[in-house]
Amino acid sequence: MKKFKAKFQNILLVLLLISCFGGITDVFAASTAKVEFNGNSSVSVGSNITVNLKVTSVNSDQESYNGVVSLAGYLSFDSTYLEYVSATPATSPYAFSINKNYNYKIAGMDFSGSNGIKSSTVVFTFVFKALKSGTTQVTLTNAKLTDSTFQYTTSVVPKNITIGASNPTTPTTPTTKPTKPTLTTPTKKTTPTTKTPPTTKKTPTDTKSSDATLKKLVASGYKLSPEFNKDITSYVVEVPSSTTTVKLTGEKNDSKASVTGLGNITLTGDETKAEVVVTAENGSTKKYVIKVKRGKDPNKQLSTNNYLASLSVNNGILSPVFNREKNNYVVYLPFEIDSIEIAAIVEDTTYATLKVDGPNSLNVGTNTYTFTVTAEDESVRVYTVNVIRGRSLDSDSTNTYLKEINLKNGKLKGKFDKNTYLYYYSKTKGFSVNAIAEDENSEVAIKYVEDVVIITVSDSTNDFSVYVLLPKENNSYKYIIVGIIAFVVGSITGIGISKFIKKRKTLK
Secondary structure, eight states: OOHHHHHHHHHHHHHHHHHHHHTTTHTTOOOOOEEEEEOOEEETTTTTTEEEEEEEEEEEOOOOOOOOOOOEEEEEOOOOEEEEEEEEEEOOOOEEEEEEEGEEEEEEEEESOOOOOSOOEEEEEEEEEEOEEEEEEEEEEEEEOSSSSOOOOOEEOEEEEEESSSSSSOOOSSSSSSOOOOOOOOOOOOOOOOOOOOOOOOOOOOOOOOOOOOEEEEEETTTTTTTTTTTTTTTEEEEEETOOOOOOEEEETTTTTTEEEEEEEEEESSEEEEEEEEEOOSSEEEEEEEEEEOOOOTTOOOOOOOOEEEEEESSSBSSSOTTTTTOOEEEETTTOOOOOOOOEEETTTTTTTTEEEOOSSSOSSEEEEEEEEETOOOOOEEEEEEEOOOOHHHHHHHOOOHHHEEEEEEEEOOOOOOOOOEEEEEEEEEEEEEEEESSTSSSEEEEEEEEEEEEEEOOOOSSSSEEEEEEETTTTTHHHHHHHHHHHHHHOOOOOOHHEEEEEEOOO
16 A cells, blocks of 8 residues: 555656646657858968857747747867867847856857747857868757747757968979080090099988977066976966056077067956967977966956856756746656756856856756856855656665765765764865665655754655764764654654654664
């Protein structure tokens, strides 16, 4: 009877999810859009090339649709051929961004909610620098385009680029024609001549220098970090916020080498990158990169904007509907879905930073993702999305063991053993716990009661186990924790106190 009840409850959950998603799958195939790259197709080594990313061929058989209101994917290119320089996104009413530190992930949406893309529209302009000769490609992987109610069937047209040599040489045509030898008729009597032994010609060797290093590099009035060394090619120079130019001077090690990039450097923005290139006599080069960072202006009013502009998921429905003032959200998913992509875009794309924490794959039960937005003035706002994955209806698991307990900014005392239910731990700032069930059909719930961490593992038959983490080795906690666990477990699962008491006997 207990197993039937558990199954019946899970069936109700799945039916609820089907009622939410049932109307979506029918429209995928009939709603199409294309992602296309265009721009120049050829470039020479050392030069920049501009490539546009646009959304086009948007079609839907729906009587009323909003067009493409969100786009996500990863900009893909071969970094041995192309160096990413910059990206210019489409602006209002759109909000597009690219995260270089997360595999060049692109995310964007119609911020107004009513101006979705229905005709050919350029959403990004990228600039790349060509590094070596050959043929390469720029494309978008894992592309996802959505309306407010459905996902488009998407195709991607990549951009093929041919990179040619930087300085092709043209063979010279000889200006004079070789003269024909003059034949001399010898006289009958000839005076014998003394033959001169042939002169031995030495094979010419390449004696051109390959030294492309600097002997000295100075930022006048400021300090290079690290200290200059001819073999170190990257440096940082910190200057006051009011500084507008920095003078770079230097000396080359080989008098036959040439140097470019020295002189006055005009500063733009908070950071300016200067490049000093040394070319050796034989043509080989060495590049020294100097990043000039301006300090914060003490009179500047720092931005306090630590809001998200958007938060969206590729599976399920975000509840409640995103509102920048609301910090907590939930997504319910069936067991069959084991992954999710959550796209977040900050409002202040100039100064705010975004940090994302969460599991790579979904466990059965609650999976917590946090999105920490830090404003220019270092104020912080945290958004939390709890993704709840249901159990499989095909299995009545009776496994309530944990497979592992992972601590962020903390450490367990002793080695984890699934048969041991009581642990002590140490922690630092930002401490949190993640636990994984041995059976993925079992559900894991984690509760924090002051410094005590209570982990419950329940199976599809409503049987459960309790693991407890205490902040220090103090036996007095053992007696206090019994009442706390009973209250927490009873609140979460509705399991009786008598059943809990049987379980707590396994605490060691």
